[in-house]
Structures are given as structure tokens and as C-alpha cells.
Amino acid sequence: MQDRPFWNFLEPQYQRIIASSNAIVFFIKSQKQEQRWLDVYSAGCQGGCRCVFQLAEAMVLLEDYAASFDRDLTFQMRMGKTLNPRYWELLYHTLNWKDELAKLGKLLERGTPSDHSDFIQLFSECVDRMDEQYLEIREARKAVFQDDPASTTSITGMSLDEWAQPWRCDEKIHWDINEPELGPYEDPDAEPPYESDLETVGADSIEFSDEEVSSDDDSDGEF
16 A cells, blocks of 8 residues: 555546536537537627626636646655756646637737637637647546456555546547537536636626727627
């Protein structure tokens, strides 16, 4: 059981990634339906100023997903990072989504056309990149005890099924098809697996500057 502390150190990080993945998948699939924001046949603004909420929610969930991949560092690891920052930079280079997230932030700041095509395209590319890393982690996790008998309790204290979670759908998002009406996402207004106040906030509680209000009155093509 000498490796148990190692698993205990990694498990909370894995659970953060799972939770963030669940949250953004729920959002995407709830919106990838007819007459909703990610409807593959008419993606974009479907409800006036409410599109601002959808864009903001997508952005926050994407930022949470990206942040979930940040590795917890022990004090010794932080010392090593301080002494050899170039090594750590190269190590995490493939996981750097800062540029893409910055581009999305700029799109959100200046407003986009009502079809939101630029934002949706970049958003989907970011999700796909993060999903690739997520799926690599899932495959690595399943492979750890794959040769052990099914009845074995792993050194983590979990059963092999609890550890590998074979029931999870390890697939990337299919952006070119809408979600079916039947299934776990048949109710687009179901309670999301993350904290969201979009339904209760209301437009009256969102503060806009006089310039933003003036701009909205003068343009029908932007949110």
C-alpha cells in the first residue's frame, strides 16, 4: 500500500477534470438542439439579449475546463519549477490554451454578429483540444489495472470498475449533429451539474454602460 499517498494526491485532480468535463458537456448538449444556441442547422442567437448569457456561460465553463488541467504542485515541485522554468514550459506547451481563450475573450468584449459563427468555431476547437487531453487521461487511467482480475480491489481502495468507470462515454463532441430529443438531455432546461444563476439573475440585474446601451439600440445585428 506504499503507493496509496500517490493515488490520493492525483485523485482530486482527476475528479476536478471529470467535473469540469461533465459541466461543459451538459451545457453543449443542452444547447445543441433545435432552436437553441448550438443548433447545427441555425446556430447562433435565438433569443435576443439572452445570447449574452449563453456566450458568457460558454466562456466561463471553458475557462473552468482549462483550469482543471492545471496540476497540483507540491512544495518540492514548485522549487523544481522555479529552478528550471523552461523545462516546465515545454512540458505543458501542448496544454496551453491561453491564446485561444484570449481570442474568445476579445470576441466577447467587442460583440459578434448574430450568428456567432466566429465564437462558436473557436469555442468548439478549444473544447476539442481539451477533450483530446481528457481522453488521454481516461485511457491512461483505464490501463493502470486493466490486466488485473475483475474482482480485485486496487491499491486505491476502489474496485476496478470504480477506478476505470467504464460507463463513461469516452468520445469527443459531435458538432455536426443535434442531440436527440430522447435521452438524458431531452430536457434542455434540466438542472445543470454546476452552479449557474442564469435562470434567476434576470436581465435587470446586469449592468451595462450608457455606451453599450446606445450601441444595442442602434444595431439589430449584435447582442
